[in-house]
Every structure is written in structure tokens, then in C-alpha cells.
Amino acid sequence: xxxxxxxxxxxxxxxxxxxxxxxxxxxxxxxxxxxxxxxxxxxxxxxxxxxxxxxxxxxxxxxxxxxxxxxxxxxxxxxxxxxxxxxxxxxxxxxxxxxxxxxxxxxxxxxxxxxxxxxxxxxxxxxxxxxxxxxxxxxxxxxxxxxxxxxxxxxxxxxxxxxxxxxxxxxxxxxxxxxxxxxxxxxxxxxxxxxxxxxxxxxxxxxxxxxxxxxxxxxxxxxxxxxxxxxxxxxxxxxxxxxxxxxxxxxxxxxxxxxxxxxxxxxxxxxxxxxxxxxxxxxxxxxxxxxxxxxxxxxxxxxxxxxxxxxxxxxxxxxxxxxxxxxxxxxxxxxxxxxxxxxxxxxxxxxxxxxxxxxxxxxxxxxxxxxxxxxxxxxxxxxxxxxxxxxxxxxxxxxxxxxxxxxxxxxxxxxxxxxxxxxxxxxxxxxxxxxxxxxxxxxxxxxxxxxxxxxxxxxxxxxxxxxxxxxxxxxxxxxxxxxxxxxxxxxxxxxxxxxxxxxxxxxxxxxxxxxxxxxxxxxxxxxxxxxxxxxxxxxxxxxxxxxxxxxxxxxxxxxxxxxxxxxxxxxxxxxxxxxxxxxxxxxxxxxxxxxxxxxxxxxxxxxxxxxxxxxxxxxxxxxxxxxxxxxxxxxxxxxxxxxxxxxxxxxxxxxxxxxxxxxxxxxxxxxxxxxxxxxxxxxxxxxxxxxxxxxxxxxxxxxxxxxxxxxxxxxxxxxxxxxxxxxxxxx
Numbered sequence: 001x002x003x004x005x006x007x008x009x010x011x012x013x014x015x016x017x018x019x020x021x022x023x024x025x026x027x028x029x030x031x032x033x034x035x036x037x038x039x040x041x042x043x044x045x046x047x048x049x050x051x052x053x054x055x056x057x058x059x060x061x062x063x064x065x066x067x068x069x070x071x072x073x074x075x076x077x078x079x080x081x082x083x084x085x086x087x088x089x090x091x092x093x094x095x096x097x098x099x100x101x102x103x104x105x106x107x108x109x110x111x112x113x114x115x116x117x118x119x120x121x122x123x124x125x126x127x128x129x130x131x132x133x134x135x136x137x138x139x140x141x142x143x144x145x146x147x148x149x150x151x152x153x154x155x156x157x158x159x160x161x162x163x164x165x166x167x168x169x170x171x172x173x174x175x176x177x178x179x180x181x182x183x184x185x186x187x188x189x190x191x192x193x194x195x196x197x198x199x200x201x202x203x204x205x206x207x208x209x210x211x212x213x214x215x216x217x218x219x220x221x222x223x224x225x226x227x228x229x230x231x232x233x234x235x236x237x238x239x240x241x242x243x244x245x246x247x248x249x250x251x252x253x254x255x256x257x258x259x260x261x262x263x264x265x266x267x268x269x270x271x272x273x274x275x276x277x278x279x280x281x282x283x284x285x286x287x288x289x290x291x292x293x294x295x296x297x298x299x300x301x302x303x304x305x306x307x308x309x310x311x312x313x314x315x316x317x318x319x320x321x322x323x324x325x326x327x328x329x330x331x332x333x334x335x336x337x338x339x340x341x342x343x344x345x346x347x348x349x350x351x352x353x354x355x356x357x358x359x360x361x362x363x364x365x366x367x368x369x370x371x372x373x374x375x376x377x378x379x380x381x382x383x384x385x386x387x388x389x390x391x392x393x394x395x396x397x398x399x400x401x402x403x404x405x406x407x408x409x410x411x412x413x414x415x416x417x418x419x420x421x422x423x424x425x426x427x428x429x430x431x432x433x434x435x436x437x438x439x440x441x442x443x444x445x446x447x448x449x450x451x452x453x454x455x456x457x458x459x460x461x462x463x464x465x466x467x468x469x470x471x472x473x474x475x476x477x478x479x480x481x482x483x484x485x486x487x488x489x490x491x492x493x494x495x496x497x498x499x500x501x502x503x504x505x506x507x508x509x510x511x512x513x514x515x516x517x518x519x520x521x522x523x524x525x526x527x528x529x530x531x532x533x534x535x536x537x538x539x540x541x542x543x544x545x546x547x548x549x550x551x552x553x554x555x556x557x558x559x560x561x562x563x564x565x566x567x568x569x570x571x572x573x574x575x576x577x578x579x580x581x582x583x584x585x586x587x588x589x590x591x592x593x594x595x596x597x598x599x600x601x602x603x604x605x606x607x608x609x610x611x612x613x614x615x616x617x618x619x620x621x622x623x624x625x626x627x628x629x630x631x632x633x634x635x636x637x638x639x640x641x642x643x644x645x646x647x648x649x650x651x652x653x654x655x656x657x658x659x660x661x662x663x664x665x666x667x668x669x670x671x672x673x674x675x676x677x678x679x680x681x682x683x684x685x686x687x688x689x690x691x692x693x694x695x696x697x698x699x700x701x702x703x704x705x706x707x708x709x710x711x712x713x714x715x716x717x718x719x720x721x722x723x724x725x726x727x728x729x730x731x
Contacts, residue, residue, distance in 0.1 A: 031082060031083045033079075034077060034078060035077040036057060038059060039056070039074070039114060040056045041053050041055045042054045042265045044267055047337055051068050052066065052067060052068070053066045053068065053070075055074070056262070059113075062112040063261060064112050069090065069093070070101075070105050072089075072093060073089065077106075083102055083103060083106060087102050099608075101533075150246060150248045151248065152259075153245055153246040154244045157241050157242050157243055160232045161236055164236040168236070172234070180280065181284075182287075184283035186290070187286045187289070187290040187313070188283075188286075191313050194293070194309075202216065202306060203216070205303055216307055223285065223315070228258040228278060230278040230282070231258050231275075232260065234260075234274040238266050240260075242259060242260060245258040245259060260274055268337070272331060279317065283313070283317075289308040293305045323376055329342065338366070344370060345369070345370040345371075345373040346377060347494060347496045348374055349370070349378065353374070355504075361503075460486075463511075463564055464481070466511055466536075466537055466564065467488075470539070472578050472579055473575070484570075484575070487567070487570045487574070488565065490563075490565075491562070491564075492561070492562050495558060496557065498554055499555040500551050500554060504550060505544070506549070508565045508567060508568065508571075509545055509565070509566040509571045509575060510541045510555075511563060511565075512536050512537060512540075512561070512562075512564075513562040514562040515559045515561035516534065516557075516558040517533070517558055518534070518556055531593075533558070534555065540555055542571075542575070543590075545572070588613070591613060591616075592610065595612065615693055616691040616693060617691065617692050618689065618690075618691060620687070620688070620690075621688045621689075622687055623684055623685065623688075625688075626681055626684075627688075627690065628678050628681065628682045629681050630648075630677075630679065634676075634677065636695065637666065638666060638668045639690060640663055640664065640688070643663070643685070643688030644685045644686050645684055646659075646685050647681070649680045658680060660685065667682050668682070
């Protein structure tokens with residue numbers, strides 16, 4: 001027994017030589033991720049009951065959403081476990097090979113600063129250093145600051161907490177919630193009455209258009225402050241932090257903001273309330289303004305109260321529109337639980353909507369939402385641009401003329417200050433950009449050509465490396481490989497875009513250059529489900545091209561995605577013959593897909609599955625047939641493809657059942673690991689199909705995934721189960 005354990009747990013030989021040691025240090029399998037101290041996690045569920053975790057690094061102010069199996073690994077990231085150890089632990093818990101999934105999790109944790117090792121982008125930092133010294137960058141930065149720039153105040157959480165304790169909490173009590181809602185409803189009714197029949201114009205004060213506009217801007221700033229304070233107080237109501245706030249410029253307009261990201265740590269109901277709290281606070285304020293107007297309709301503040309109600313009920317309510325990423329959008333995203341709704345909806349409208357309409361294909365729930373939202377967002381964007389052009393071309397000129405003819409020197413000075421503060425930087429930036437464009441037109445053609453040639457050279461270099469790594473293209477001649485590289489075209493996709501759609505005809509073969517994508521298949525009882533994830537070097541689309549059949553699944557970009565695409569005729573000439581020579585028949589590709597769907601291999605890439613598939617032997621057994629027998633020597637490992645098997649152990653009282661296994665499960669590893677006879681009989685309960693691996697191939701498999709220790713623990717678990725079933729003493 002001791003010898004057997006020693007053979008299982010033997011330490012791997014140490015690498016010899018500097019290059020071998022360097023390769024080991026760079027191997028992600030031997031990385032030892034260490035979680036930062038103080039990480040906070042919250043267990044939550046979606047409306048459909050699916051569990052997930054939101055993790056927070058308070059020191060960095062970063063958040064990350066993790067699936068339960070990913071969260072399971074966090075407890076092991078203490079600096080003593082290598083990535084391969086995490087793969088072992090994952091296998092023990094979930095019975096799946098998941099090296100790529102674990103490695104990706106480590107990368108994401110590092111990027112969001114959850115690990116003690118800081119993410120470092122040396123080349124990116126050098127590039128930014130030199131670019132920031134150029135005049136063009138400074139002008140671009142100035143224009144970007146005009147479009148959006150924050151002036152944050154950090155450490156404001158104690159102030160917000162004090163405001164909440166000293167009265168803010170009252171606004172979340174049921175009586176005041178009802179009263180505030182009644183105020184808003186009554187205020188809207190009175191406001192509409194005054195707007196339509198009261199003879200009041202919200203854009204004028206004392207007959208002055210300029211004064212009216214400036215008053216509206218001042219009231220707008222005040223209501224935005226209250227709006228953001230409503231978000232902040234609602235966040236404190238749920239016990240979360242508001243670490244920073246302040247002022248920002250948004251397309252030249254001043255505004256205020258509060259960082260309420262911490263509410264992600266709360267369930268959906270809390271997030272919905274925080275998103276709505278800002279609008280709710282200002283609506284009630286508008287109701288108070290209208291009550292004040294009713295009390296003193298001709299007082300000196302009547303017009304200002306009307307303008308305040310105008311801002312509260314018109315401008316504030318625009319936040320309800322979900323077509324821009326404002327409060328209404330986040331309410332809709334949380335309600336529907338559809339992340340990246342805007343990006344995915346616009347991608348659907350660009351790519352698939354018109355095709356589905358032409359072919360009269362049915363729409364599922366998500367596609368209906370994407371179609372409606374995407375079309376409305378496009379229409380709204382066009383109307384918003386038209387309205388902005390109208391305002392700046394008509395109303396601004398009217399404002400300037402009105403101010404210049406005003407008798408008030410203060411008003412004329414205020415208009416001049418605004419024009420200088422915003423107009424001069426914008427005009428300067430625009431002039432510099434025009435100068436750069438003229439310079440590029442004069443002498444920049446060569447530079448542009450150089451940039452294109454450099455990008456083309458990088459693409460060819462990358463394509464050669466990726467094509468050279470494909471096993472089935474190993475016999476291509478140099479001329480054939482260069483012809484293939486020349487035929488590849490680069491395609492880019494945004495997150496949410498579909499590269500291919502299930503059910504469509506295959507026209508291209510794809511090779512992932514950069515980014516991540518998911519393979520999604522529709523038609524299951526629970527809706528679309530993920531089959532696999534694709535990363536750099538993975539291929540897809542070959543099966544549909546080889547056999548001229550519809551796509552069996554969709555491929556959707558999870559991040560910004562770059563793929564190298566090859567058209568059908570070139571694929572048929574250069575790749576299809578090599579695939580067939582390499583044994584990539586329809587049956588082979590379908591078998592790889594079947595292997596990838598097994599829980600044991602769910603997170604393996606195609607490059608990891610192919611060598612496993614090469615070693616598998618297909619076997620079938622009739623109902624009642626014994627696949628392995630207790631007492632026989634073990635020489636094969638089995639993966640259950642179809643059917644069902646029972647596990648039995650012989651005792652003094654006869655054969656006792658230990659349990660049953662279904663498709664995707666495995667058996668036969670105990671005898672192989674411990675070099676001893678089979679400890680149980682496995683019999684087909686119905687007609688059953690399996691894959692089997694020889695002893696040598698099984699050893700290579702567990703060494704490839706660093707799973708020797710994990711399977712040894714599984715052996716011990718099953719041996720204990722057998723001991724209890726047979727009544728044998730421990731020891």
C-alpha cells in the first residue's frame with residue numbers, strides 16, 4: 001500500500017538548465033496566485049434562482065462577479081497552491097478538467113487587483129509615456145475632458161452616513177414614501193395645468209430669454225445634486241459605501257455624481273431602488289415647488305418655482321429613458337437581468353434582425369428584447385442628434401443676441417464668460433485637429449501607408465504562428481502555408497456580436513486571433529446554454545463547411561474579438577483535404593463535440609480534446625453485459641457515452657449494488673491507479689456505449705492535466721464507499 005501511494009504522489013523531476021527553469025517559471029500551471037487580504041464576497045441569486053457571488057476589493061475599489069465554481073477556488077489562493085493544484089481541487093469538487101477556466105480566472109483576478117501581484121503592462125506604459133508628450137495627445141485630452149471629465153472628492157462616505165443618520169433615513173420610511181409619491185403626482189397635475197393654460201414660459205424670466213436659460217441651468221445643477229444625493233442616501237439605506245463623489249463635465253455641461261458601485265453587493269431589489277432613488281427625490285421636490293406656486297401664484301419666486309418643477313418633471317424624467325446609459329437603462333438591465341443589453345441589442349440589429357425578418361424566422365425572448373430595444377435606441381439617437389443640432393444652431397444664437405441686447409451688464413458679462421470658458425478651448429482644439437488633418441493630407445500619406453504596412457506585417461506574423469500551431473495543418477508545404485496565410489482576412493467584433501448563428505449556412509472557417517467567445521446552442525429545455533469558450537488559437541466553423549450543413553451552434557463574442565476568417569472555396573482547397581487526411585471526418589468532429597459536452601471535459605479547448613480523442617476506443621455493450629468484473633486486472637479507463645451502468649460488489653450475502661452511473665461519468669480508474677484487481681463489477685443496465693482508454697494513455701491523460709493526486713483521492717473516496725457497503729473494518 002505504501003509503495004502504491006509513493007508511486008502516485010511521486011514528485012516530478014526538477015528541470016535542468018536555465019532554459020528549462022525559465023520555461024517552468026513562465027508556465028501558468030506553476031503560478032502561485034495569492035489573494036489580497038480583506039476581500040469581501042456576497043452570495044446572491046438571480047430572479048431565476050441561479051447563484052453567483054459579487055467580490056469586492058475595498059483597497060482598490062474593484063468588483064468582480066464570479067460563478068459558484070469560480071468562487072470555490074478563491075479560498076485556495078493563499079500563495080501555497082499552484083494553478084495546477086487549483087485544477088486538481090476543481091476536478092475533485094466538480095469532476096471536470098478546467099485548466100483554461102482556472103487560468104482565465106487568475107488572469108481576471110489579477111486584472112481587477114484581487115491578487116497581491118499587481119498587473120504590469122510594461123510596453124503599454126512606455127507607449128503612453130511617449131504618446132502623452134505629443135501635442136496631438138494633449139489636444140485630444142483637452143477635447144475628451146470637454147466631453148467627459150470627473151473632479152472627484154474621495155472619502156465622502158462619513159459625510160453621507162451622517163446625513164443619513166440625521167434625517168435621511170426618514171425618506172425611506174413607509175409614511176414618507178407614500179407622502180413623497182403623492183406630492184409628485186399632485187405636482188405633475190398642477191405643472192401640466194400651468195404649462196398648458198397658465199400662460200407661463202419656463203424659458204423666460206422677466207421677458208429675458210437669456211436670464212431664463214441661466215436660471216434653468218442653475219436649477220438644473222441644484223436638482224442634479226439632489227438627484228445624486230438620493231442615490232447616495234439609498235445606498236447608505238442598504239448599508240453600502242459611497243466612497244467618492246464630486247463634479248464632472250459631460251459634453252461641456254457641469255453635473256454632479258456619486259459612486260454607488262458598492263450596491264452591486266446587494267440583491268436586485270436594492271439595486272433597483274438605488275437606481276430609482278435619484279429620480280424619486282427630484283419628483284417629490286417638483287411637487288413641493290408646485291405646492292409653493294399654488295400658495296403664492298404671483299409672488300417673486302413663482303416663476304423660479306415653475307422652472308424648478310419644469311426641471312424636475314421634464315429634465316429629471318429623461319433619466320427614465322432606457323435608451324441611454326442612465327438610470328432607466330440600469331433599471332431595465334437589472335429587471336431583465338440581461339448584462340450588456342445596449343451593446344448586444346445594437347449588435348443584433350446590425351447583424352441578425354434583417355436576416356431573420358427576410359427569412360421569417362421566429363424570435364426567442366432575448367431576440368425580441370434586442371430587436372425592440374436596439375431599434376428604439378437607434379431612433380432615439382437620431383432624434384437626439386437632430387435636437388442637439390437644432391439647439392446649437394438656433395437657440396444658442398437666440399441666447400447670445402438676447403444677452404447682448406440686454407441692459408444688464410452682469411448678464412452680458414456672464415454670457416461672455418461662458419462663451420470664453422467653453423468656446424475658446426473647443427475652437428482651439430478644433431483648429432489644431434484641422435491643422436493636423438491638413439498636415440496629414442500634405443505629407444502624411446507615406447506615414448499612413450507605413451502604418452497600414454506595419455499592421456499588415458503584424459497580422460501575417462500572427463497568422464503564421466497560429467496556423468503553424470494547428471496540428472492538422474502540420475504537413476502543409478511552405479508555399480501552401482503562405483497561400484493560406486495570404487487568404488486569411490481579419491474580422492473584428494464587439495462584445496455581444498455574433499460571429500456565426502445557429503441554423504445558418506457555413507460560409508467561412510474561423511481562427512481566433514485575440515479575445516474570447518462563447519459557443520451557445522439553443523433548443524434546450526432551459527433555453528440557450530453555453531457549450532464551450534473559445535480563446536486565441538481555437539478554430540470553429542469547419543464542420544458546417546466540410547459537410548455543407550447548417551451551423552449547429554452560435555458563436556458570440558464575450559470581449560472585443562479578432563478572428564482570422566477563410567472563405568469557403570479556399571477552405572475547400574487548402575484545409576478540407578488536410579482535415580480528411582488527419583481523420584477529421586464528420587464523425588470525428590461530432591465525437592469531439594460530444595467529448596467536450598461531457599462534464600469531465602466541459603472547459604477543455606479543442607486543442608486539448610484532440611489528443612485525448614486520438615486515444616479513445618469506442619465500445620458498445622448489451623443490457624446486462626459486464627463491462628468490468630470484480631477481481632480482474634485493470635487495464636482500461638471508461639467514459640460513459642450513452643446508456644446507464646450499475647456498480648456492484650460481491651459480499652458474503654451476494655452481489656450488492658453500490659450505485660449507478662449515467663452519460664458523461666467515468667469508471668475504472670481505481671484499478672489503474674493502485675495497480676490492483678478491479679474492486680467492483682460494472683454492468684450495463686440498458687444498451688450502453690462507452691469510450692475507453694488504455695492504461696498508458698490514461699496515465700498520459702492525468703499527467704497532462706496534473707490530476708494524479710486528485711484521482712488518487714477519488715480512489716480513496718470510492719474505496720471507503722465500497723468498504724462501508726461490504727461491512728469491512730476500517731484500517
